[in-house]
Structures are given as structure tokens and as C-alpha cells.
Amino acid sequence: MLRVEGVIPVLITPFTEKHELNEPALRRFVNRFIESGADGLFCLGTNGEFFSLTAEEKIRIVEIVVDETRGRVPVYAGTGGIGTKETAELSERMEAVGADALSIITPYFLPLTQQELISHYKSIASWTSLPIVLYNFPARTGVHLEPRTVAELSSIPNIVGIKDSSGSFDTILQYIHATTPDFAVLSGSDSLLLWTLAAGGKGGVSGSANVVPALMTAIYARWKNGELPAAKEAQSLLRPLSELYKRATLPSVFKEAMNMMGLNAGPCRPPIAPPEPALKEELRTLLRRYKELGYIKEEIQ
Structure with a gap:
């Protein structure tokens, strides 16, 4: 079974000015991440705007990423939806196009019970042989996977981990405590990456890696090498971007x-608007700082 660990960037979905998929840019992103030391690629996450993509667009994105990756790192495909059947069918199609694993966010909008969530995930797991990483993001979905629920689901052979984007370190600690060491608890909040690793988690699924992939992988590499002060220093450099x-x-x-x-x-696809001009200037200044520190190779325009 796939080992879920390390820094796994969430691929931004690049669009043309007409809001259509930009395939050459997506292929470039894949290679940029792999060259930066990423341990996997996460397609169709929140930062990938999965909520505004059609099923066919989602499948095409994963096809492109699988093709460009060529087995160098695992490819994770987000397939979560409101209904069990639609999620299972999309998961089955992602398996057919070559995804290595699935990430499945909880159903959203409906205030489901924990037993309904258990039944949902068990049904999907029976439809696919791919490893499944659960995805908890209660601020966006209105649904929270409780630790006891995650513990029960972790007994299913192909449910192998959870990405937690609650922003709560206590939730991460509870997931780690409720599951066995081979179950991968991943931080979906970049600010908690190092602390998740120190507590026994396996890594993180990172949106900030789209901007500073070398910084994200440096946190993990330094922690793994036992260089805790250096890892803390790298982690602290993320705060301005997070703000x-x-x-x-x-x-x-x-x-x-x-x-x-x-x-x-x-x-971004509407209704998401670009940042305000003042924010853009603050961002440009921060990017220049990251470049001075060696965490960005590209020229800042």
C-alpha cells in the first residue's frame, strides 16, 4: 500500500483568460514541484478550485498530471462530492486514468451524522482499490470527522490517512491518538506542518507550496534530518504568506x-476576484524577500 508522507503540494488549476484549462502551465507546475522535492502531487483540492470544475475537467486534469509525472511521485485525486454514488463513480474513473490515491472531502451542505459519514466512506472504499485519504475541512463543509469516526474508518484497509484543514492542532493530536502509527495524519494548514510532524503526523498537504515549494520541502527535510532549530526557522518564514x-x-x-x-x-474562476491592489504590492514585496533568501528561483515581475 502507498506510503503517505512528506510534503504534498496542492496543484493550483491554471486557467486562460477565458477561464479554460491551461494545459502547458499545468505540466510546468508538475515539474516545478518534483524538482523542488515534493513527495506527491494533490490534484483537485480547495486551492485547485475543485468546486468550480466539471467532472470531465477534473478527469482531464488528473490525466495530464499522471502523464507528466510519469510515476516519479504519487498523484492524489480529489473526488469528494455531496452524494455517495457520484463520489464513488468519480473515484472509479480516477482509478482508470491512473491516479495513485484518492482524497475525499466530507459531503458538504447537509448536516450529516457520524454514522452517515462512516457509511459514505465505507461504500466508496468498496468501489475502488486505491488508497483513500480522508479530508476534514469543517469551516467549508459544515461537517466534522470526529476522532472516533476516523478511528473506525482507519480499520478499512484502503483508508490510509486523513488531511485535516480545520486549523486546530488539538484535532490533529486527537486523530494521531485515535489511530495506529501506520495511519497517516497530514496537516492541511501549512502553519501546523512542523508541529504535526513533531507530534507523530506524517506530513502536510500544502497550498503555500505553489509559491515557495523549496521552503515547504525544507521544513520537512530539516525535521527529518533532526535539524529542529533550522526547521523552526523555515516554518516561521511562512507566517507572512499565511497572513x-x-x-x-x-x-x-x-x-x-x-x-x-x-x-x-x-x-480564478468567478465569483472569486483578484486581490486588492494594496495586497498585491505587499505580496510582491514578500516574494522579493523569499527570492533574496533563495526560496524562489523565478524572477518577480
Whole structure:
């Protein structure tokens, strides 16, 4: 079974000015991440704007990423939806196009019980042989996977981990305590990456890696090498970026940063708007600082 660990960037979905998929840019992102030492690639996450993509667009994105990756790192495909059947069918199609694992966010909008969530995930797991990483993001979905629920689901052979984007370190600690060491608890909040690792988690799924992939992988590498002070220093450098992206709708700040680096992320799909001019200038200043520190290779435009 796949070992889920390390820094796994969430791929931004690049669009043209007409809001269509930009395939050459997506292929460039894949290689940029792999060259930066990423341990996997996460397609169709929140920062990938999965909520505004059609099923066919989602499948095409994963096809492109699988093709460009060529087995160098695992490819994770987000397939979560409101209904069990639609999620299972999309998961089955992602398996057919070559994804290595699935990430499945909880159903959203409906205030489901924990037993309903258990039944949902068990049904999907029976439809696919791929490893499944649960995805907890209660601020966006209105649904929270409780630790006892995660513990029960972790007994299913192909449910192998959870990405937690609650922003609560206590929730991460509870997941780690409720599951066995081979179950991968991943931070979905970049500010908690190092602390998740120190507590026994396996790594993180990172949106900030779209801007500073070398910084994210440095946190993990330094921690793994036992260089805790250096890992703490790298972790602290993320805070200014975290403060900026909180001031606009995801993933507009990340896309703006990538456009400033000439990476052609393009616009977000409406109704998400670009950052305000003052925020853009703060972002440009921060990117220049990251470049001075050696964490960005690209020229800042």
C-alpha cells in the first residue's frame, strides 16, 4: 500500500483568460514541484478550485498530471462530492486514468451524522482499490470527522490517512491518538506542518507550496534530518504568506503570486476576484524577500 508522507503540494488549476484549462502551465507546475522535492502531487483540492470544475475537467486534469509525472511521485485525486454514488463513480474513473490515491472531502451542505459519514466512506472504499485519504475541512463543509469516526474508518484497509484543514492542532493530536502509527495524519494548514510532524503526523498537504515549494520541502527535510532549530526557522518564514492569503478568497493570493513569478496560473474562476491592489504590492514585496533568501528561483515581475 502507498506510503503517505512528506510534503504534498496542492496543484493550483491554471486557467486562460477565458477561464479554460491551461494545459502547458499545468505540466510546468508538475515539474516545478518534483524538482523542488515534493513527495506527491494533490490534484483537485480547495486551492485547485475543485468546486468550480466539471467532472470531465477534473478527469482531464488528473490525466495530464499522471502523464507528466510519469510515476516519479504519487498523484492524489480529489473526488469528494455531496452524494455517495457520484463520489464513488468519480473515484472509479480516477482509478482508470491512473491516479495513485484518492482524497475525499466530507459531503458538504447537509448536516450529516457520524454514522452517515462512516457509511459514505465505507461504500466508496468498496468501489475502488486505491488508497483513500480522508479530508476534514469543517469551516467549508459544515461537517466534522470526529476522532472516533476516523478511528473506525482507519480499520478499512484502503483508508490510509486523513488531511485535516480545520486549523486546530488539538484535532490533529486527537486523530494521531485515535489511530495506529501506520495511519497517516497530514496537516492541511501549512502553519501546523512542523508541529504535526513533531507530534507523530506524517506530513502536510500544502497550498503555500505553489509559491515557495523549496521552503515547504525544507521544513520537512530539516525535521527529518533532526535539524529542529533550522526547521523552526523555515516554518516561521511562512507566517507572512499565511497572513496575506487570509485577506482574500482562496486561491487568489497564491495565483497572483504565481503570475508575478511568470508561472501563468491565470485568474480564478468567478465569483472569486483578484486581490486588492494594496495586497498585491505587499505580496510582491514578500516574494522579493523569499527570492533574496533563495526560496524562489523565478524572477518577480
